[in-house]
Amino acid sequence: MKIKDFLAHNKKIIDSALEELLPVKAEPELITEAMRYSIFAGGKRLRPILVLSTYRATGGKKIDQILPAACAVEMIHTYSLIHDDLPAMDNDDFRRGKPSCHKQFGEAIAILAGDALFAKSFEVLQKTKVSAEIILRVNKMLSSTVGVDGIIGGQVMDITSSSDKKDRKLLKYIHTHKTGKFISGCMVIGATLANAYKNEIAALKRAGDMLGLAFQIVDDILDIKSTKKTLGKSVHKDTDKKKLTYPVVYGLEESIKKSTQLLEKTIAVFNEELRFRDTTELENIAEFIVNRIY
């Protein structure tokens, strides 16, 4: 199956699970409308697909049973986008080609819709049909991935930093925390749900950290190279906002080179440390993530 068909097929599975977990609700209508607006705005579902593919790669056979955990991950992702777009934060009017949540519903509802997706995420996680011990491990992983040592920590440094100082250490901190830890978290969650071996989980964490960093570098590059139409969100905003990005600090060519090197290292981990597993899906997703540039 070609990667685009593979992603479309898996997106369908995630979308229908999300539909079931986030049904239209009678009351309070407005908040579920806002939650659904952002969840069904046309995301690629890369993070939940990474959960599914890592689960399969490490021996998981019952996708149906772990869909709630995959959806929990997408809810966390959507919450972070909604809050990130707020006027006080990145102040983005567009997301995935549509008005962002606060442009559509106002700031108050957007803040609450983000909060509600956050809460919902931990609620639906409980519906995963694995042992209580495994749910707890996933819960721990998810909450620490979001918190000050993960996404939120990265966001704080992101909004308080500026490209005036080309601080390489800070740049890496922001990217690994804001994006990297979540990508690697998804892979660790997938493997945990399949009850994979400890050394496999550790290897996937390392691979995920590298892939996640590559993911964010590619996002930086796309912000420069794309038009609003192809990207679906405001472009050149990093430059406008003097964001600390890889192209700003390392230049475009060097950034592309870095992302390609990280991809190679990621795939090397798959091939060496998970050589008794079929990691084809994971390799294809990793290549897709980095090759979005072209």
Place this chain on the structure above:
Amino acid sequence: MKIKDFLAHNKKIIDSALEELLPVKAEPELITEAMRYSIFAGGKRLRPILVLSTYRATGGKKIDQILPAACAVEMIHTYSLIHDDLPAMDNDDFRRGKPSCHKQFGEAIAILAGDALFAKSFEVLQKTKVSAEIILRVNKMLSSTVGVDGIIGGQVMDITSSSDKKDRKLLKYIHTHKTGKFISGCMVIGATLANAYKNEIAALKRAGDMLGLAFQIVDDILDIKSTKKTLGKSVHKDTDKKKLTYPVVYGLEESIKKSTQLLEKTIAVFNEELRFRDTTELENIAEFIVNRIY
């Protein structure tokens, strides 16, 4: 022990557990500073104390082991206050006699500090020393208490409602969701941690729902009767903002009467349905909550 001494003693226990769970952190300094600013702003810790007292009332003996769950509840409470105070929401400049989080740290950091306390809450909950099954039950209770069927649902209706229409059903919806379910959630969590009998948990839920409603009615009354100095936050803001409150809909006398009736019913549940347990602490807390008016 007098109720004030009892509360002060238990607040000390909660505060020192919070100090341990939320230490000053090297990086990102700003966000932990904001989290700690709001957490240690001088709250009475009524919600975590309700967890402890219900735990003790239903046979729990090891307070030390369940302190993380009690702290998780306070973190959720503080997150909701921070977001509630934001300019897009209730736009309150003061909380507990100090500038609110966004006045002190700016809106972006306040949004993220709220999010981070939310994440931290689910992270510290895992540290509770009870079985995985019980942690999962508490987790479920906590996430649904916050979500669209709880606090967030209540907040949505609160910010979209107005006192122009004296809608009694809507008023009750807002108060039971915004405050009531959380108070009753704390009691259910305490009893769940003690592995109490199902019928006891059900009775405590009913008592908590009534006590929680009384709590919010008293808050409404205090907003009218207090000065900023005694209340520590902006007063008369409900009237200024045309909020739907009990005094607006029922008048002051009737509201006081309602809160007293709810207190009596709450205590009746303790005395009847938990008659084999010592509910003195719970009764004293309930009386304190309602008699704050005087």
